[in-house]
């Protein structure tokens with residue numbers, strides 16, 4: 164015993180509810196047996212109330228030292244999409260490649276579902292569809308399932324096949340969100356949001372994508388409309404001056420009337436997520452430098468204090484299941500959104516950056532470092548910045564949830580290059596003006612990137628600028644044949660490949676290609692808006 168220097172618990176967020184490892188239930192007794200040995204608890208996803216709980220249950224000093232390192236996943240793009248209302252797997256079935264070209268582009272994909280039944284049914288449907296297009300394919304090897312009741316041998320086989328690339332699609336339950344480390348999963352899909360899902364679990368799942376830092380990952384979260392529309396409706400109502408301001412339901416005032424002193428809730432202890440009396444409008448809140456105070460209030464309002472942490476998971480469960488009451492105390496029917504963890508409701512409905520929302524909620528220090536993101540970041544950022552939502556391989560991406568219905572009609576007339584790419588909207592005329600303008604844009608970009616490389620020391624100043632991007636490559640990109648492809652990032656990659664530009668060499672990095680793409684994109688936008696051609700060149 165004397166030689167024990169530290170007790171460390173990894174994935175310590177699972178101490179909450181000890182559903183992952185039953186042994187965690189007794190972790191407090193370890194502390195009592197060796198009171199002088201330091202305790203440490205680690206996790207990549209520590210919601211505030213869980214940190215408080217873990218400190219108490221491990222009988223640590225309260226408050227303990229909390230060390231938080233940066234948590235931003237810079238190489239993952241996040242997109243929230245609407246799950247179809249009918250009970251159908253259509254968006255998932257549409258992933259199955261129909262042509263060899265689509266098959267080549269197919270990214271290694273992990274789909275999370277929250278029931279074994281869903282995992283099984285989805286696998287059957289996907290295998291059938293795959294066999295319809297590729298009758299000789301071994302569909303049970305290519306499409307795998309992974310859940311707790313599958314025997315260890317089969318689970319290991321799935322991991323092996325997925326790792327070496329023979330399986331390209333795995334449907335898993337939470338059994339796979341911890342401990343399985345496969346570095347080159349490119350796309351993670353969360354199929355649906357259930358009342359048992361918490362934001363930390365969702366973030367763990369998203370984090371399975373692109374473990375390898377050189378890979379760009381995509382996380383798609385399919386949510387039922389029921390979890391979005393009530394917030395849109397609440398916002399419309401609140402912004403309508405002819406309507407009286409909606410009264411917050413009873414229960415909220417208790418906190419609003421007695422705002423806690425600044426540090427009291429700094430580590431939210433003895434608290435469980437709150438399901439009753441929520442002000443839905445608040446869940447649209449973006450994380451901006453100007454909204455820091457409101458965000459802090461929102462985070463506090465997401466919780467309810469309890470008197471004892473004994474059986475906290477059961478208490479939290481009871482809170483989640485408690486009947487909903489109106490102002491008069493009468494029991495009313497719950498809507499689906501009333502059963503969802505507040506942090507998830509916020510993540511799905513924030514009008515700001517989704518990465519920021521997660522980082523802020525988990526108290527990571529790098530909330531505002533979104534310049535570090537390697538691609539378009541999240542659907543909300545992409546829409547705000549007017550960046551095309553695409554991935555390097557050019558596979559199909561669902562429409563972001565925020566563009567659904569009314570919101571879509573109210574969006575200012577922005578050029579939707581995804582739509583253009585599918586041939587729905589007219590292509591800007593290919594003319595001498597387009598060509599001349601784009602040529603000067605690309606040459607300016609080349610000059611700029613060359614100067615940056617010389618400055619970084621990755622390029623000698625005696626090498627001609629053409630080493631970055633040759634004139635021949637520029638001609639290819641601007642040719643009538645290829646220019647139409649350059650409206651998506653995947654398309655630009657295709658064009659560069661045709662122009663024999665080695666994107667994987669050390670010269671141009673993925674980040675540079677994205678920058679080049681953004682330049683072309685803004686140039687198109689400018690042409691479309693008929694702005695002065697010189698404006699962009701001056702910049």
Ligand SMILES: [Zn+2]
Pocket residue numbers: 515516517518519533539540541542543544545
């Ligand atoms: Zn973002």
